[in-house]
Amino acid sequence: MMDRIMAMQTFVRIVDTNSFTRAAQSLGIPRATATTLVQSLEAMLGIQLLVRTTRRLNLTAEGAAYYERCVQILADIDDIEASLRHPDDRPRGRLRVEMPAVVANAIIFPALDDFHARHEHILLAFGVSNRQVDLVGEAIDCCILTGALPGSGLAARRLGALERVTCASPLYLARYGTPLQFEELTDHVAVNCMRAQTGRAVDFDFQVNDDTVNVPLGGFVQVSDEHAYLECGVRGFGLIQPPRALAQPYLDSGRLREVLPHYRPAPMPVSVAYLRHRRVPLHVLAFVNWLAELFETARHVSHELPDVSRILRGMEANEPAGV
Incomplete structure (x- = not known):
């Protein structure tokens, strides 16, 4: 039967x-x-x-x-x-989450004690990478994404956007000089950030007069990992545009210096995606709501939605990396 x-x-x-x-x-x-x-x-x-x-x-x-x-x-x-099984109706169970390292290390992990104090019956299983994931095929409950929103097969919630900063090491600036206008970047080199899925370098971008201007820069180093990207910048291999949340300790210590502060890079949109259900599982809903609350108060996160929408259109055309 x-x-x-x-x-x-x-x-x-x-x-x-x-x-x-x-x-x-x-x-x-x-x-x-x-x-x-x-x-x-x-x-x-x-x-x-x-x-x-x-x-x-x-x-x-x-x-x-x-x-x-x-x-x-x-x-x-x-x-x-x-x-x-659980008449008290508290969220519980194993929650599998995939996220990029920049979000994990700069925002999620420092606040995990708070989540555990609220939801002690949820067991968290994190995968940290920039890869594309198949939520159904890999039995993943939700994933945190940078860049464009996922397709129609998933439910998604915008969390905010990571502020980014253009910077370089003192060694690099002593060798190449400090650019004062973004037009001067033709005399400079960059550490090229590669999108893992396409192998393409991501252009530098700047917000100029309420618009986003893309500037391709050459260089001799290409990386697809955000920590390697930051390390190459610290070692003087070229200009970089990392999330400010990652770069701030290096800026504070003087190992990196901000350049072109009046032409800031477009912030990096961040969303959480999960499978569409008539009723979202309680442990997934608890984590998603906690993420939204966390991003509301996180440092170096922007919530200027009109700007984010415009940036997303440019990102979709340029296929940005998740760093």
């Missing part, structure tokens, strides 16, 4: 991942079992749920309607089971 709930879970996971293989892997079942469950579901219902082609899966009209109901039913089952 078919396990109808398991069949519904499998069907929903196949739709979310657009793959029988990825769905089966994330559920810990053989691919053949996933195929059999969906076929049994279609036979029981007397309708076709999915149209399979060599490249992708497409929902039929009936399949789309059934998918929406399955998502609601499975969420209700999760809620019922959670309320019976």
Whole structure:
């Protein structure tokens, strides 16, 4: 006899991942079992749920309607089971979060004691990287993103934008001089920050007369890690534009000096993304709400939303790195 709930879970996971293989892997079942469950579901219902082609899966009209109901039913089952296991209704469980190192080290980790004091029953499992993640396929609850918002398959909440600063080491400035206007940058070199997904260097950018101006700069060092980027700047290999939250200790100590302070770089938008559910799991909601509160008071975070929207358009065209 078919396990109808398991069949519904499998069907929903196949739709979310657009793959029988990825769905089966994330559920810990053989691919053949996933195929059999969906076929049994279609036979029981007397309708076709999915149209399979060599490249992708497409929902039929009936399949789309059934998918929406399955998502609601499975969420209700999760809620019922959670309320019976934990009648106090406190958020609990393992929360898997992926985030870039700049956000983790400058903002999240220094405040974790506060989160744990509020939600002692939530076990946090952090992945720290700048890679693109598959929330469904990797069973990740939420991810923190820099740059453009994710596609329509995810729910997202804007947290703010990390202020950035143009700076260089005293050694570099002694060798190349200190630029006073951004037009003088043609005589300078940069540590090029690379986007891991494309291998492209990200242009320097400056806010000039309420607009964002992109300036490509050459250099002899290319990195894709924010800490390596900062270290190369400290060692005098070129100008850099790191998040101010990372650079501030070096600015305070004199190992870096701010240049072109009247032409500040565009801030880096930060968002948290998670799967769309009719009811967001309590432990995910607790973390997302805590993040929003944390970013409201974090140092070197901007909340000027009109500027952020304009910046995002430029970032999407330029494919920025997450550093």
